Amino acid sequence: MTETSQGVNSVDIAVSILTFVASQNGQARAIDIATGCGLSKSRLHKYLVSLCRTGMLRQNEKGLYSVGATALQLAESHTGERNAINELNSVLVTFRDNFNHSTGVVVVSDNGLMLKHYNRSFRNVDIDYLPNTLVPLHASAAGQVFMSFSGYQAQNQAQNELIEQIKSQGYAVRYNPTKGIPGAQSIACPLRNSKGELIAIAVTMGFFTKEAIPQIASQLLSSVASLHPQG
Template identity: 20%
Template sequence: MPAEKSSRGIQSIEVGGQLLLALAHQGRPMALKDLAREAGMAPAKAHPYLVSFCKLGLIEQEAGSGRYGLGPLAMQLGLISLQQFDPVRMATPLIEDLAASTGHTMAIAVWGNRGPTIVRVAEAPSPVHVAMRHGTVMSLRGTASGWLFAAYRSGNEVQSVLALEAASAAEGALRLDDQAFQAKLAEIRVQGMARVVDQAIQGVSALAAPVFDGQGQLLLSITGIGPSATFDTAWDGALAGAIRDCARGLSRQLGAKI
């Protein structure tokens, strides 16, 4: 008979791992007493773990101050992890699960040379859905994805895309310092997501939440879209919560401290 797989781990490794987690969370070298406190253990208990981690290269101790920081092996593991990370690949199964659980179409948008661009779509399982195509560039002022990127990308990038949109629509360019525009962006930052109701297309609504990296930069949006009649756009609604939770969970995987 095949051996049963066990989920039992090694407790001492899990306990010592709290020291690594504390260092990663603080992002700076720490004194023994401070590091031990953050890891929830006494300094005398923490010290033997730190000695072993230093021998492995996971942690190193500063010669002058005696503080402990992440070591060369931790840095190497971090670089390898970054090379393996593909945020779009990581987000794809998440939007598929969201589409299945919410009944609405979900999409991933990234910042392209002409603005927010759809790169993945998970269609709703129900017969009624709103079609979005890969490669579609989303309007900054007409879509939830667009408003989200406008709120979190640099001012120069946003102004450039606003100028492109104005030129293609043969209308006056909107200035980034327009009061109404800035008020909308401020609301998005407070709510942690963007929404539109019957804006770009009558009868269609959308919600978009940001995914950040470890430096706090916006990498992509998780966007839900559907018929306004059945699409709950309430900031505190179940749909908004599901999209927010998905984006925040992925942000944490990518190193964001949120």
């Protein structure tokens, strides 16, 4: 018998459950996990209890399961060094769990701004994004933050005034709905290192009322401020 054939079946099942949840934008119902992993409801329940008890999964008030704090910590520690982007995403997962708003991490890639992480809210109706979605520079809150904190040169007076406003308040808001997502807004703020250089952009998005935006922005700023700048 080879070494690979002597594994523990229960570990394989637990990994398949975690992999399935991660593949569903990071959250799933028990019935969908059972179907996706080929498990009976009673057998799945035992795994879910253990995975939640160890922090590999967590269950919210609506019964949905998402990746837990232990799993996120393991994912972030694979290099043995602090990873600011993963740490920011952990903070935004907590923000999502506390306030039930979708969140994401936008980074600068070779192709432009890219949504690297996306954490969907637990609302029945919300916005969904695919991994590595490109983010428009001029039609997004993340793009406004990038222009304000990256050394970008304003193209006109109106843009310059917008940049100065964002620098002053510390965050940007996209009030106008994106094409295909009527009524949706987004709020973004920067994560910078100790030199003031932009590392990544924290974003929360959803169907916000205009009156609620200042409070949500304040909560987002406080969450990001809990991280210690690097470099």
